[in-house]
Amino acid sequence: AQTVTQSQPEMSVQEAETVTLSCTYDTSENNYYLFWYKQPPSRQMILVIRQEAYKQQNATENRFSVNFQKAAKSFSLKISDSQLGDTAMYFCAFMDSNYQLIWGAGTKLIIKP
Amino acid sequence: NAGVTQTPKFQVLKTGQSMTLQCAQDMNHEYMSWYRQDPGMGLRLIHYSVGAGITDQGEVPNGYNVSRSTTEDFPLRLLSAAPSQTSVYFCASSYSWNYYGYTFGSGTRLTVV
Numbered sequence: 001a002q003t004v005t006q007s008q009p010e011m012s013v014q015e016a017e018t019v020t021l022s023c024t025y026d027t028s029e030n031n032y033y034l035f036w037y038k039q040p041p042s043r044q045m046i047l048v049i050r051q052e053a054y055k056q057q058n059a060t061e062n063r064f065s066v067n068f069q070k071a072a073k074s075f076s077l078k079i080s081d082s083q084l085g086d087t088a089m090y091f092c093a094f095m096d097s098n099y100q101l102i103w104g105a106g107t108k109l110i111i112k113p
Numbered sequence: 114n115a116g117v118t119q120t121p122k123f124q125v126l127k128t129g130q131s132m133t134l135q136c137a138q139d140m141n142h143e144y145m146s147w148y149r150q151d152p153g154m155g156l157r158l159i160h161y162s163v164g165a166g167i168t169d170q171g172e173v174p175n176g177y178n179v180s181r182s183t184t185e186d187f188p189l190r191l192l193s194a195a196p197s198q199t200s201v202y203f204c205a206s207s208y209s210w211n212y213y214g215y216t217f218g219s220g221t222r223l224t225v226v
Contacts, residue, residue, distance in 0.1 A: 044217065
């Protein structure tokens with residue numbers, strides 16, 4: 001069965017610092033999608049970034065970038081110049097060949113002023 | 114464009130009561146799904162639908178029923194509420210079952226006492 005593991009239950013950094021959230025997954029599939037979602041206290045699930053497994057280039061969205069290591073089945077999220085509004089739960093998710101999402105347990109990120 | 118609308122946002126039930134969580138989308142999405150979110154765990158799929166009149170079970174379907182009589186609506190019914198069903202429930206929709214982009218509702222926090 002496919003699994004997604006986020007090994008950091010909680011992290012905190014100072015505002016403007018860079019932080020990296022870890023995610024590993026287990027699958028035997030070759031083509032799939034990986035996602036990072038942000039869930040602020042409002043509970044809304046917000047897509048941060050998406051990576052297609054067939055693309056070697058790491059996805060980037062403004063201050064958010066990923067380090068996708070397909071062979072190692074690793075998909076970390078880097079947040080640069082962190083802001084107070086980045087405080088949230090962050091979930092890593094894997095989309096299998098049936099287009100179903102499998103979720104990690106989440107990392108609580110706190111940005112301190 | 115309202116996206117995915119979930120009602121109610123909060124609900125308290127007594128053990129044994131039944132209720133329906135509502136989910137509606139106005140994007141003409143074919144695919145709709147229900148997840149539950151529990152502390153320390155990722156989202157888990159309860160039921161999903163690939164189109165009007167078609168539903169199927171996800172990972173944790175016991176205690177829940179769904180129907181999809183229209184493209185827009187996908188209600189989730191709790192038949193006889195149990196404390197184990199205390200959770201946050203999310204509805205999500207997508208253009209098609211085989212499309213990577215999901216839109217999430219803002220969730221319903223359900224407490225069963």
